[in-house]
Amino acid sequence: MLRSLRLAALLGGLLMSAAASAVDVDAATYGYPLTNPFEATIASTPPDLRPELPTDDDIDQSDYSLNLRPEREFTLPDNFWAVKKLRYRLARQDHEAPLIFLIAGTGAPYTSSLNEYLKRLYYKAGYHVVQLSSPTSFDFISAASRFATPGVSAEDAEDLYRVMQGVRAQHPRLPVSEYYLTGYSLGALDAAFVSHLDETRRSFNFKRVLLLNPPVNLYTSISNLDKLVQTEVKGVNNSTTFYELVLTKLTRYFQQKGYIDLNDALLYDFQQSRQHLSNEQMAMLIGTSFRFSSADIAFTSDLINRRGLITPPKYPITEGSSLTPFFKRALQCDFDCYLTEQVIPMWRARTDGGSLLQLIDQVSLYALKDYLQNSPKIAVMHNADDVILGPGDIGFLRSTFGDRLTLYPHGGHCGNINYRVNSDAMLEFFRG
Amino acid sequence: MVKKLLIVTALLAAGLVQADEIPARASVIEADGFTDPLKELKFNPGLDQREFERSTLTALNVYDPFESVNRRLYHFNYRFDQWVFLPVVNGYRYITPSFVRTGVSNFFSNLGDVPNLLNSLLQFKGKRSMEITARLLFNTTLGVAGLWDPATKMGLPHQSEDFGQTLGFYGVPDGPYLMLPILGPSNLRDTGGLVVDYSAENWINFLNMAEVSSDNPEVWVLRAIDKRYTTSFRYGQLNSPFEYEKVRYVYTEARRLQIAE
Structure with a gap:
């Protein structure tokens, strides 16, 4: 009797905490003008609702390249000459500051417009910013990916981690106080796996990690x-x-x-x-x-x-x-x-078999559920009308992240990242 | 007792869920707040799902008989851009204050309004010709030989018309796609247009520029740097192994659009 009472209390508590805690932004106070998810995804925020940010002229930045797979110099055909080394962009402050890594979304290079936007936002807030290509982008696959078959999130995270270490090794004199990590879309999923890897490798000890519109079930997302x-x-x-x-x-x-x-x-x-x-x-x-x-x-x-x-x-x-x-x-x-x-x-050959379901389980956020649940440093921002989500995905985010999930009513897929309200929330999260 | 407690907690939880979820639209379907955007779309039946492939394969048909040479030139341009052009532009950006660069850009853009005017006259675009004439007048006088651009602020935006567009207007077809060394994507018609525009500029000798620049070749260098500075395209920016095809399609369609407009 007593035990079942306790169980009931526990169940009730769990239910309540899961339902009550996520930060749901309500549509009326949010004020995002594009209520059509497809429109938001394509057009993103109208220019006068974006925050004011520095232009390229005001940012001290350059592109660098890393030679991570020297053998590809010889194995890749001639017309790949431009992507035999991995390029990335570093914007530096002139004083000691935290450094934030930005990971681009599906197929996007380090110069993608969202990456550029996030760079401006965080640079203005006083961070060193490193822009990285997505592990699924052309340049990353050919210059930095060990197996050159992106899609297995843990392997992609390992590749990314090496890139990040390479970046740090290339700038030994850059005065960095601590490390932060963020990514959008597929880059957010990558960021979660990189953060998980960092718990054992301990190269960066990321202080805070922010996931913007990550796919929850990768297979749902690609099917959509x-x-x-x-x-x-x-x-x-x-x-x-x-x-x-x-x-x-x-x-x-x-x-x-x-x-x-x-x-x-x-x-x-x-x-x-x-x-x-x-x-x-x-x-x-x-x-x-x-x-x-x-x-x-x-x-x-x-x-x-x-x-x-x-x-x-x-x-x-x-x-x-x-x-x-x-x-x-x-x-x-x-x-x-x-x-x-x-x-x-490739995955079967390398890991002794396994079914499609097992692969989906391993490459999606499900694989990190326990880790994400118990890591207060990781937060996620998502939209209720994101086209890459399927039924149940937001429920998973609610139960996993609790109050570290911020759910916006509109924005489609990444359309509201450059909205002033979202940008403020992002900066606020890293400010701590 | 236990049952009661369960019911109470369930009710509480449900109440909280309701309080939490203020439906944004009528179409909130899922209990967790997800508004399935794909649900409202109409999809093709299973046997008729080849529209993407059909469109894209059709779009790849651009007349390009010199593809092999063009591709080599594309790679040459890519390298030249990375190793010479962009470093020079960066140096230019480094040594000049931004108002100087804007002045330089405005100055050359004002010169370019002369062929713009000629070509819009040739296409009988009355309103546009008037606007460009007004631009030339304001910018050359009030804007001190074009260093400032007061016309844009007065609501007369820059509109470009070149001889390639004029030829297109009279129905001259594109001809084979060409990748010009350093200048980038073009086709036979537009290359011809480029030559005509260039000779017209020399012949008119507006603001005495043609004469000055033939005496001082550094004016040409500055013009080239300014051109690159104001062109935002970067080789490799599409980050695709098929960038050549994509640039070719976009160029062809962009020209078609400019001619139609």
């Missing part, structure tokens, strides 16, 4: 993204392709406007015009950008490992050779195809 290009788009028929449709709209928009003006507000402005895209069209556009990433990953991984799925292993490639036939083949490969044709076979 793969699905986005299958939407039924009005106006696409035998004589008009999807790109032609979008370009026609863009042309008409500029004709009505009277002149061509490419700026930050363009996409937002375009969506307010009569030519605006429908949800299906926007979904298709987002999906398209991810399909290009998956094509890049599939091609690069296959070529470096000489798997022969896309490029014949001994096919001579010089600077003049056309890659278009391989591009055409890689384009047919979405994330699911890359996972089943390249990641799973």
Whole structure:
């Protein structure tokens, strides 16, 4: 009787703590103008709702390169010359300061616009900032990845960790007080695994780690993204392709406007015009950008490992050779195809088998549940309408992170990171 | 007793959940607050899911008979950019204060308004020609030979028209895609246009510039540096093994858009 009472109290307590603790930002006070998740994902915040940040002229920064896989100098074809060393960007303060690592999202290089934005934000707040490419990006796969088959989060984290150590070794005189870590999208998942690795390696002792819009179940996320290009788009028929449709709209928009003006507000402005895209069209556009990433990953991984799925292993490639036939083949490969044709076979061979379910469990946030639950230094910010999430994912975040989860009602996938309210919350978290 | 307690806690928890979840839209479906955005989309039936492949494969058809040479030139440009051009631009950024750089950019942009005007006249774009004429007048006088750009502040934004666009306007096709050394992506029509614009500029000799720059070649160097400084494109910025194809498509479509507009 007494025991069951205790159990009941415990259960009740658990339920309550899980339900009560997450910080839910309510839509009315949040004030984010884009309530359509697809619009938010594509256009992100309108320029006048972003915080004021320094321009490139005010930032003391340079690009550096690390030679982590010297053998690739000889094994990669000639036209890969630019990515045989891994480049990264360091913005330094002129005094002792904390250093923050930024990890880019799926397929994105260290110069991605969100990375640049985060650099400006944290630089202004007084941090040294190091921008890193995603382990799934073309340059990282060819210059820093040991197996050149990104997707197994723990291995990607190990690669990233080596890169970070390399970065620190290259700047021995940089006065760093402590280390912080953040990433968006897939970079956030990577950040969680890097932080976990750091608990045993202890190279950086990250003081705080912030995950921005991470995938919870990686397989749900890639299935969602793969699905986005299958939407039924009005106006696409035998004589008009999807790109032609979008370009026609863009042309008409500029004709009505009277002149061509490419700026930050363009996409937002375009969506307010009569030519605006429908949800299906926007979904298709987002999906398209991810399909290009998956094509890049599939091609690069296959070529470096000489798997022969896309490029014949001994096919001579010089600077003049056309890659278009391989591009055409890689384009047919979405994330699911890359996972089943390249990641799973390699992972099985290296870890003595295992099923798809086991792989999903190991590469998603599930693998770190206990660690994340017991690490007060890690927090997560997510959106209730993020396109990479599936049912139950937010529930997992709630029960795992408790009050360290901040859930915004709008923003789509990473669309609100450059909103003033979010940026303030991010800075506040690192301020402690 | 226990049952009661359970019910009370369950109720409490439920109450808290409700208090916590102020539905943002009517479409809040999940208990944890997730508003499944994919739920509202219409998807193609399973046998008709090739639109992405169809569009992209069609987009790859750009007439490019000199692809091998073009690709080599692309790599040459990439290297030249990384090893010569960008370091020079960085040095320029380092030694000059930003108002000087803006002045230089405005000055050359004002010179460029002469061919812009000619070409919009050739295309019978009345309103645009008037606007460019006004820009030239304001910027050359009030803006002291173009060093300032008061016209943009007055609501007359810079609009570029080149002879390639004029040719396109009269229906001249693109011709083969060309990668020009240092200058970057182009095609046969636009390369021809470039030559015409250049000779027109020399012939008109606006603000005596053509004469001065043939005597002092450093003006050309400054112009080239300024051009690179104001062009935001970086080789490798798409970070893709297929950057050549993507640049080719974007260039072709961007020109088509400029001509149509």
